[in-house]
Structure formats: C-alpha cells, structure tokens
Amino acid sequence: QLQLQESGPGLVKPSETLSLTCTVSGGSISSSSYYWGWIRQPPGKGLEWIGSIYYSGSTYYNPSLKSRVTISVDTSKNQFSLKLSSVTAADTAVYYCARDHTVTNFDYWGQGTLVTVSS
C-alpha cells in the first residue's frame, strides 16, 4: 500500500523559507505513470495546488506561487521536497503531499503537516 509522509518544521518565521519533505513508501517515486504534488489548505479554508514534479525533475507550478516555489526530487531516497521562500502569515496552512496522475487528480495523500508562519 502506497504511503506518503510529510516532514519538516512546524513553525517558520516571516520572510524565511518553508522547507518540507515527502517520503514515499510502498512504491517507487520513479514510476513513469505519476507526478508527485504539493497541495495546501489554510485553516478553515479550501485547497490550493502548489505544484507537481515528475521523477525526471520536470516541474509544474501554480502561477500564483511560482516566483517563490521550488519542488525537487531525490529518487535515491524516494522523496520529493518543497521550498517556499519569503513566507508570510498567509502561508500558514496544512501542507499535503500527494501522488498526482499527470496533474489531473490526486489519489494518494499524506496525512498533512501544519506549518505556522509566525515570529
């Protein structure tokens, strides 16, 4: 059974960089059929797609966040990572990683991790 697990700091200071890693188990991140994505959800609000990456390193980003987002992949560790720079309180959210069917839908999700931006 495929499992995804987010990890990273739960508290980030304003203007700093948020960094999260998603570890995939029970399957290979190098599968040719899938992308791997990040989605976030501010407390009490809806879902926002951040971006997705293919195992080759090809990436797609939400244009509204593109200038601040970097998603990378480490196939040797079966992990992919998110970096979001220059964070503000508006970036406070639960961050999910998920398996992505070629940027069409997300069928396996991590449990999510709350990241709070505060000094």
Added chain:
Amino acid sequence: DIQMTQSPSSVSASVGDRVTITCRASQGISSWLAWYQQKPGKAPKLLIYAASSLQSGVPSRFSGSGSGTDFTLTISSLQPEDFATYYCQQANSFPLVTFGPGTKVDIK
C-alpha cells in the same frame, strides 16, 4: 484562469437521503473533473475522476456526471460516514489545477 464554484455551500441531510452537489466551471473543462471527500483533520480522499469514473474502493452510492461546465456529485443514500466536506477539482487548464470552495454535508 478557470474558476470553480460549488452549490450549495452547505447542506443538511439525514441518513438515507439522496444528496446532490453541483460544481460549475467558468469555462469548459471537458471531463477533466475530480471529486474529493474530506473529513475534519484528515486528508482529502479521491472519490471520482474524469467526471464520472469511480475511484477504486469507493462505494457505489457515489456517482459523478457532467461535462463541459456543469457537473454533479450524487450520494444515492447518505450514510453516517458520508458527513464531510466535498471538493471538486478541475484539471483542464494543464498544468494549473484548481479546486472548488467546498460543500459541507452535515446532519439534519
């Protein structure tokens, strides 16, 4: 950008009721629509993809229909475990994915 709207924003229903949720796209998205269920404190769960295809393991009381701009998610007989928030998601404007604002289904 393609905007997604959902109606109603919330619905109160009883066990056994038939519940229909509507999702509308600001422009045609063919059948590039998915539906998710989210319970409090949990990750979303994929229910329907390609507008009407049932994800493996999802009960058959869930069904999806529509194409173009108007879509529906129907729960044929609401069960206690179905009380949750439901989101639609479009994937026509590759690679930009956008979600609807959600519809909360709660107990009448």
